[in-house]
Amino acid sequence: MRRRDLLAACGVGLTGLAGCSSMPWTNEDEGPDVDTAALAADLDPVAFPATPFPSDTLEACVTRHRERAETLLDRVPSDPSIPNEAVRQELDHVRPDPEERPPESLPDGEWALDWLDDWQDYRADAATAEAAYRAATGTDDAGALATRRREIRGTIGDLWATQAYRAPDPLTAAVVHAPLEDMVDTARRLVQPRETYPSDPVAAPFRAGEVVHSVERADAVVADVRRIRDEIVDGDTSPHAGALGTATQRLRWSLSETADGLHPYVEEGEEAFGRELSGADRALVTESTRPFRYLWEEVRELHDDDQYALAVVETGRALVAAEVLRAIVTGVRNREYPEEVTASLVRQAAADARTAVRGVLDQSQSPLTVALLHPALDRQRGTVREMAEGYHDGADAYAAFTRIAMYARGVPEATTFVAGRLDEASEDGDG
Numbered sequence: 149m150r151r152r153d154l155l156a157a158c159g160v161g162l163t164g165l166a167g168c169s170s171m172p173w174t175n176e177d178e179g180p181d182v183d184t185a186a187l188a189a190d191l192d193p194v195a196f197p198a199t200p201f202p203s204d205t206l207e208a209c210v211t212r213h214r215e216r217a218e219t220l221l222d223r224v225p226s227d228p229s230i231p232n233e234a235v236r237q238e239l240d241h242v243r244p245d246p247e248e249r250p251p252e253s254l255p256d257g258e259w260a261l262d263w264l265d266d267w268q269d270y271r272a273d274a275a276t277a278e279a280a281y282r283a284a285t286g287t288d289d290a291g292a293l294a295t296r297r298r299e300i301r302g303t304i305g306d307l308w309a310t311q312a313y314r315a316p317d318p319l320t321a322a323v324v325h326a327p328l329e330d331m332v333d334t335a336r337r338l339v340q341p342r343e344t345y346p347s348d349p350v351a352a353p354f355r356a357g358e359v360v361h362s363v364e365r366a367d368a369v370v371a372d373v374r375r376i377r378d379e380i381v382d383g384d385t386s387p388h389a390g391a392l393g394t395a396t397q398r399l400r401w402s403l404s405e406t407a408d409g410l411h412p413y414v415e416e417g418e419e420a421f422g423r424e425l426s427g428a429d430r431a432l433v434t435e436s437t438r439p440f441r442y443l444w445e446e447v448r449e450l451h452d453d454d455q456y457a458l459a460v461v462e463t464g465r466a467l468v469a470a471e472v473l474r475a476i477v478t479g480v481r482n483r484e485y486p487e488e489v490t491a492s493l494v495r496q497a498a499a500d501a502r503t504a505v506r507g508v509l510d511q512s513q514s515p516l517t518v519a520l521l522h523p524a525l526d527r528q529r530g531t532v533r534e535m536a537e538g539y540h541d542g543a544d545a546y547a548a549f550t551r552i553a554m555y556a557r558g559v560p561e562a563t564t565f566v567a568g569r570l571d572e573a574s575e576d577g578d579g
Contacts, residue, residue: 182491182542188535191498194505194528195257200324200515205379206260209372213267217274224281235284242280244273268368275364280357283349290345297339297363303370304336312387318570321388323515324380325457331373338366392456394573399463407470413477414441428485431547436476440469464520464566468558489542497549501528504556517563524556
C-alpha cells in the first residue's frame with residue numbers, strides 16, 4: 149500500500165484537530181468538565197446511505213419477521229394460568245414490550261441491515277416468551293428444538309458449500325456478499341450448543357426460552373440470507389471466488405506491512421510511549437488501538453475461515469485503522485493534542501468529523517467506499533447518541549470525533565487501493 153498517501157490523507161488537519169494552535173481558548177471554556185449531553189443537543193448524526201440490497205427484498209424479510217412474531221405472541225395468553233405466581237409475573241416481563249417493537253418502515257437515515265437485525269431480534273424475543281410459556285405449562289420442546297437446530301446447521305452448511313460470490317464484478321461481489329457472510333457466521337454461532345434445553349422445563353422455563361431465542365434468531369437470519377442472496381445472484385452475474393481469494397491474500401500482506409511497528413502500542417498501551425498519558429492523549433490511544441486490535445484479529449480469522457468477501461472489506465478497514473493509529477501515535481509522541489479538553493474543542497472536533505464523513509459520501513457513491521466508511525458512520529452516530537445519554541466525558545468525545553475525521557479522510561485512498569487489488573486478481577485470471 150502507498151503508505152505515504154494514506155497516512156497523509158488520514159493526517160490532514162491533524163494540528164487543527166488537535167486544537168493546539170488554531171482553536172480559541174476562552175475563560176468559559178477552561179476547566180476539565182464538559183457537559184457533553186448539552187453539546188449533543190446541537191449535533192446531528194450523519195445519515196447512512198442505502199444498502200446494496202433491494203429495498204423490497206428487505207421489506208419482505210421484515211414482513212415475515214413481523215408475522216412470525218405476531219403468531220408466536222398470539223399463543224401466549226395475556227393472563228396465563230400458571231400455578232407459580234412468580235413465574236407468571238416474570239412471563240409478563242419476558243413478553244416484548246409493544247412500545248419497543250421496531251418501526252414498520254425503515255427510519256430515515258438508518259442502516260437498513262440494522263433495522264432488519266432489530267426485527268430478527270424482536271421475533272426471537274417473541275419466541276422466548278412463547279417457549280417460556282410452553283415450558284411453564286408442562287410442554288417439553290427439547291426434541292423439536294434439537295431437530296430444528298440440526299436443520300438450521302444443515303442450511304448453513306449448504307450456504308457455505310454453494311458460496312460462489314456471484315455478482316457482476318469482483319468489487320460488487322465483495323461488497324454485497326460481505327454482510328451476508330457476517331450474517332451466516334452470526335447464525336452459525338447461535339446454533340452452537342453452548343446452552344442446552346433444561347431437562348425439567350417446568351422448573352426452568354426461562355432458560356428454555358433463552359435457548360429457543362438463539363435458535364429462532366438463527367432461523368430468522370438464515371432465511372434472510374437465502375432470500376437476499378437469491379435476489380442478488382439473479383441476472384447478469386458470474387462467480388468471483390477466485391478473484392476474492394487472491395485479493396484477500398494480497399491485502400493481508402499489505403496490512404502486515406502497513407501495521408509494521410504498531411503492535412507495541414496496541415499491546416502495551418501508554419507504556420509504549422515511555423510516559424503516563426492523560427486526557428486527550430490517553431483517550432485517543434484507547435480510541436485508536438481498540439478498533440485496530442479487533443480488526444487485526446478479525447482479518448486473521450476471516451482469512452483462516454475463507455470468508456473472502458468479508459475479509460476484503462475488513463482488511464480494507466484495517467488498513468485505514470492502521471494508518472490512523474500511526475498518525476495518532478505520532479501526534480501523541482509530538483504532544484500535538486491539548487492537555488485539557490474543552491467544550492469548544494469537542495464542538496469543533498464534532499464538526500470536523502461530520503464534515504469529513506459527509507465529504508467522503510458526497511465525493512463518491514462507490515459501494516466499496518460506503519463499506520469502508522461504515523465504521524466511521526456508525527461511530528459518529530453512536531458518539532452523538534452516547535453523549536446525549538451521558539456516557540462520554542469531554543476527552544472521550546473529543547477522541548472519538550478526532551479519530552472519525554481521520555479515518556474518513558483515509559477511506560478514499562483505501563478504496564482505490566482495495567479496488568486495485570480486486571482488479572489485479574481478476575486480470576490475473578482468478579475470476
